[in-house]
Amino acid sequence: MKPTDISDPNYFHKVVDCQWACPAHTPVPEYIRLIADKRYTDAYMINWHSNVFPGILGRTCDRPCEPACRRGRIEEEPVAICRLKRVAADFKSDIRERLPKIPKKKNGKHIALIGAGPASLTVARDLLPLGYEITLFERDPLAGGAMRTQIPRFRLPQGVLEEELNYILDLGVNQRFGEEITSMQALLAEDFDAVFVGTGAPLGKHLDLPGYEEARDRIHTGIEWLASVAFEHIHSIGKRVIVLGGGNTAMDCCRTSKRLGGEDVKVVVRSGFDEMKASPWEIEDAMNEDIPILNFHVPKRYILEDGKLVAMEFEKVQKELDENGKRLLVPTGEDPVVIPCDDVLCAIGQENSFPWIERDIGIEFDRWELPILNKATFQSTHEKVFFGGDAALGPDNIITAVAHGHDAAVSIHLLCSGEDVTKRPDPLTSLQSQKMGIHQWSYDNDISNDVRYAVPHAPKEKTLKDLSMEVELGFSPELAFGETMRCLNCDVQTVFTDQLCIECDACVDICPTDCISFTLNGEEADLRSRLMAPAENTEQDLYVSGELKTGRIMAKNEDICLHCGLCAERCPTNAWDMHKYLFNTAKAVNA
Amino acid sequence: MSYITKPKFHHPQLKTNEIGLTRRDYEGTLTTLCGGCGHDSISAAIIQAAADMSLQPHRVVKVSGIGCSSKIPSYFLSKAHGFNSVHGRMPSVATGANLANKDMYYVGISGDGDSASIGLGQFCHIVRRRVNMLYIVANNGTYGLTKGQLSATADLGSMTKSGEQSQYENIDMATLAIELGASFVARSFSGDKAQLVPLIQAGLTHKGFAFIDVVSPCVTFNNTDKSTHGYKNTWENYVALSAIDYVPMKQEITTSYAAGKEKEITLHDGSVIRLHKTGNNYDPYDKENALHHINENKKQGKIATGLLYINQGAADLHELADTVDKPFNQLNEHDLCPGRDTLMDINDTFR
Numbered sequence: 001m002k003p004t005d006i007s008d009p010n011y012f013h014k015v016v017d018c019q020w021a022c023p024a025h026t027p028v029p030e031y032i033r034l035i036a037d038k039r040y041t042d043a044y045m046i047n048w049h050s051n052v053f054p055g056i057l058g059r060t061c062d063r064p065c066e067p068a069c070r071r072g073r074i075e076e077e078p079v080a081i082c083r084l085k086r087v088a089a090d091f092k093s094d095i096r097e098r099l100p101k102i103p104k105k106k107n108g109k110h111i112a113l114i115g116a117g118p119a120s121l122t123v124a125r126d127l128l129p130l131g132y133e134i135t136l137f138e139r140d141p142l143a144g145g146a147m148r149t150q151i152p153r154f155r156l157p158q159g160v161l162e163e164e165l166n167y168i169l170d171l172g173v174n175q176r177f178g179e180e181i182t183s184m185q186a187l188l189a190e191d192f193d194a195v196f197v198g199t200g201a202p203l204g205k206h207l208d209l210p211g212y213e214e215a216r217d218r219i220h221t222g223i224e225w226l227a228s229v230a231f232e233h234i235h236s237i238g239k240r241v242i243v244l245g246g247g248n249t250a251m252d253c254c255r256t257s258k259r260l261g262g263e264d265v266k267v268v269v270r271s272g273f274d275e276m277k278a279s280p281w282e283i284e285d286a287m288n289e290d291i292p293i294l295n296f297h298v299p300k301r302y303i304l305e306d307g308k309l310v311a312m313e314f315e316k317v318q319k320e321l322d323e324n325g326k327r328l329l330v331p332t333g334e335d336p337v338v339i340p341c342d343d344v345l346c347a348i349g350q351e352n353s354f355p356w357i358e359r360d361i362g363i364e365f366d367r368w369e370l371p372i373l374n375k376a377t378f379q380s381t382h383e384k385v386f387f388g389g390d391a392a393l394g395p396d397n398i399i400t401a402v403a404h405g406h407d408a409a410v411s412i413h414l415l416c417s418g419e420d421v422t423k424r425p426d427p428l429t430s431l432q433s434q435k436m437g438i439h440q441w442s443y444d445n446d447i448s449n450d451v452r453y454a455v456p457h458a459p460k461e462k463t464l465k466d467l468s469m470e471v472e473l474g475f476s477p478e479l480a481f482g483e484t485m486r487c488l489n490c491d492v493q494t495v496f497t498d499q500l501c502i503e504c505d506a507c508v509d510i511c512p513t514d515c516i517s518f519t520l521n522g523e524e525a526d527l528r529s530r531l532m533a534p535a536e537n538t539e540q541d542l543y544v545s546g547e548l549k550t551g552r553i554m555a556k557n558e559d560i561c562l563h564c565g566l567c568a569e570r571c572p573t574n575a576w577d578m579h580k581y582l583f584n585t586a587k588a589v590n591a
Numbered sequence: 592m593s594y595i596t597k598p599k600f601h602h603p604q605l606k607t608n609e610i611g612l613t614r615r616d617y618e619g620t621l622t623t624l625c626g627g628c629g630h631d632s633i634s635a636a637i638i639q640a641a642a643d644m645s646l647q648p649h650r651v652v653k654v655s656g657i658g659c660s661s662k663i664p665s666y667f668l669s670k671a672h673g674f675n676s677v678h679g680r681m682p683s684v685a686t687g688a689n690l691a692n693k694d695m696y697y698v699g700i701s702g703d704g705d706s707a708s709i710g711l712g713q714f715c716h717i718v719r720r721r722v723n724m725l726y727i728v729a730n731n732g733t734y735g736l737t738k739g740q741l742s743a744t745a746d747l748g749s750m751t752k753s754g755e756q757s758q759y760e761n762i763d764m765a766t767l768a769i770e771l772g773a774s775f776v777a778r779s780f781s782g783d784k785a786q787l788v789p790l791i792q793a794g795l796t797h798k799g800f801a802f803i804d805v806v807s808p809c810v811t812f813n814n815t816d817k818s819t820h821g822y823k824n825t826w827e828n829y830v831a832l833s834a835i836d837y838v839p840m841k842q843e844i845t846t847s848y849a850a851g852k853e854k855e856i857t858l859h860d861g862s863v864i865r866l867h868k869t870g871n872n873y874d875p876y877d878k879e880n881a882l883h884h885i886n887e888n889k890k891q892g893k894i895a896t897g898l899l900y901i902n903q904g905a906a907d908l909h910e911l912a913d914t915v916d917k918p919f920n921q922l923n924e925h926d927l928c929p930g931r932d933t934l935m936d937i938n939d940t941f942r
Contacts, residue, residue, distance in 0.1 A: 508635075509635040572625065
């Protein structure tokens with residue numbers, strides 16, 4: 001193998017698994033150390049700059065960082081990254097002084113943002129400090145988008161939502177709320193310098209089975225029903241509720257139903273329990289509220305009596321694989337299952353919908369009715385029109401919408417500066433030694449052996465009676481500290497300088513996880529098989545040095561490195577040193 | 592040393608041996624030696640050897656004297672027995688322990704100061720007596736603990752970090768051991784675990800006195816380009832007389848090698864040392880030849896390593912002294928006070 005090029009900004013970024021997995025690339029270990037240090041406000045601001053909604057995301061994020069966490073590969077559970085983010089938000093002091101200053105003198109460019117969800121708000125946040133004038137259009141009377149309409153208040157309290165929305169709105173956004181855009185052509189005629197579409201995926205799917213038309217008043221689409229609950233148009237539901245679907249919306253629907261008078265609430269899914277799309281912790285929370293989940297039940301028809309919905313019929317199926325290994329759901333032949341119900345909530349997916357964008361104004365769509373975009377710039381086929389969030393690539397999550405918003409803001413700034421939108425600014429990186437003394441580092445390398453701390457919950461007897469009472473109480477500062485000490489500090493990198501190495505084996509002997517080997521060079525697959533311990537996780541890189549004096553090379557398996565720094569402590573020549581790698585994506589201000 | 596203890600987390604696929612232990616279970620406390628000290632690699636090699644052999648830690652006795660080297664027993668097999676003795680007097684303690692209980696594995700760790708200077712007399716006699724043990728000298732050619740004076744094993748002309756050059760002929764521990772009757776003599780290098788680990792395993796299995804002289808650089812005081820015991824000189828002048836494998840008795844030997852290329856030495860418990868010849872036709876059974884090879888290499892500034900000499904026919908101390916088979920701690924009152932009739936029989940033999 002060729003010596004590893006550690007000057008490639010992606011090399012060490014990839015080692016920080018959590019940050020690499022995060023769509024917005026938030027510097028996770030950096031803010032976890034600040035939380036350990038009780039510097040909650042500093043930790044919050046790192047998050048705020050990167051993911052814009054730390055308090056909201058600390059409660060609702062899909063947490064792609066956690067399955068990626070290295071801790072999950074050396075013991076059972078990853079660090080509770082998401083809930084630590086919430087800790088920063090819960091215990092911070094007033095941050096308003098730290099918000100960006102908005103220039104009084106504008107730069108003369110005017111941007112329209114359509115839909116006041118996370119993507120548009122991120123664009124606004126990134127462009128306002130540069131002197132842009134921003135006009136934000138929203139169909140609903142209030143900002144927030146899916147964060148307001150699709151996430152129940154017992155998961156995301158009103159106060160947390162409003163606080164983080166207001167940090168952005170108060171920067172000086174022209175608000176045109178309660179105004180639905182019905183024609184893109186008309187909007188473009190208003191002479192904006194750029195238009196950003198962040199309208200989400202607002203169309204819930206319904207399930208048209210026999211009996212649908214007759215029972216329609218008791219069959220609701222999940223996201224529309226949740227929005228009606230959020231805006232307090234709906235205050236109750238029948239005693240017996242069936243929720244169809246296995247995603248996070250289904251989990252929110254069933255738990256909301258329980259709080260609006262549903263006594264017998266069931267979730268019914270077509271496929272297997274293991275195939276449910278909902279996050280494991282949300283499934284767990286629903287089950288903790290005594291909501292049964294029935295799997296392998298395919299809905300067949302709505303049953304009515306005297307013109308009133310009374311039940312649904314399901315066919316039982318089982319999983320089989322066809323000759324190509326494709327998963328099939330095959331009827332078991334058992335009798336149909338009839339589940340009595342008063343209401344049905346369909347949470348079986350949502351779709352994009354752009355009936356208001358004329359198809360002859362230069363914005364092209366693909367056959368799935370999604371806009372054709374440059375995936376890096378989020379520019380559509382119309383130079384001035386950008387898309388982000390669910391509106392861009394289909395339904396995903398808040399943190400992805402934020403990431404799109406940052407990238408689109410960079411593009412809009414480049415466009416308005418008359419530059420090539422495809423010439424993206426480099427990320428901001430730094431790599432600095434953490435050595436303080438012979439055996440002292442500026443980070444705490446004495447990691448805790450504790451297993452993951454559970455977040456305390458409010459008692460079920462109380463939460464089920466109050467739609468707006470938050471179920472999760474969040475970590476206390478003490479619990480949070482315990483959890484922070486589980487973080488391996490993967491951003492503190494082992495940096496190897498081959499000219500300094502005397503091949504004494506001190507690092508090999510001390511490494512707790514057998515990451516380091518000195519051996520003859522070879523092709524990667526061959527090298528992986530000859531190391532001190534197997535390096536079978538090919539998604540994780542080998543860090544390979546140049547040739548050493550004995551003709552061998554150093555090969556380090558990044559996969560399970562604890563970043564404990566013992567290799568560098570034992571190294572007599574400083575060939576190993578621990579360097580903190582800070583990586584921040586470039587925002588519009590850096591373009 | 593370090594301010595933290597070594598994290599307990601280990602490689603998820605770390606193997607367990609026949610008695611259900613991982614290599615990590617054979618570790619000791621975290622080393623307090625200088626970073627880069629060859630002695631830590633010797634600890635690591637012993638840990639690897641013991642884990643691979645599935646040794647029961649409580650069947651192992653670690654003995655040492657005084658010096659950096661004699662701290663090594665703290666850093667491996669923390670669940671074994673240990674005795675850190677007076678300077679240069681480890682051989683006496685080892686001999687006593689060995690006489691009291693022949694059922695244990697004995698590992699003596701010493702240094703060039705402990706065994707070639709203050710303890711040279713004791714060393715000579717434990718070799719002569721062929722105590723059944725593995726005796727390792729971590730040889731760095733310097734007194735590290737007293738800040739880097741030249742030791743008795745420093746080669747003529749070798750220079751320490753402070754610029755002191757050796758004016759005396761060195762004591763070669765391996766030739767000394769061969770001449771005094773050791774039945775297993777090897778030399779190795781802390782940086783070459785591929786060689787050192789099988790040598791340790793063979794030495795532990797060998798019945799009789801097994802000696803390994805390990806070049807173990809002192810990274811702080813004797814690692815200059817002009818030191819013959821530094822990493823640079825050792826890597827450059829290191830000659831392996833034969834590459835070595837240790838095949839434990841329980842493992843079926845399935846690989847076949849071309850005749851004439853390999854030499855297999857079967858140890859008393861059925862384990863095998865397999866020597867891969869490297870073209871020099873080295874014969875480890877021949878004492879004169881071994882001494883000749885060591886000296887020939889030395890003349891060229893080279894360090895002859897590997898299994899230098901083995902003699903499986905030599906009786907060990909227990910056989911020579913016809914000692915009782917049972918360990919002392921298992922002898923009961925009847926064994927120790929067999930009664931008047933037995934005493935009379937013994938007396939009769941002297942009449």
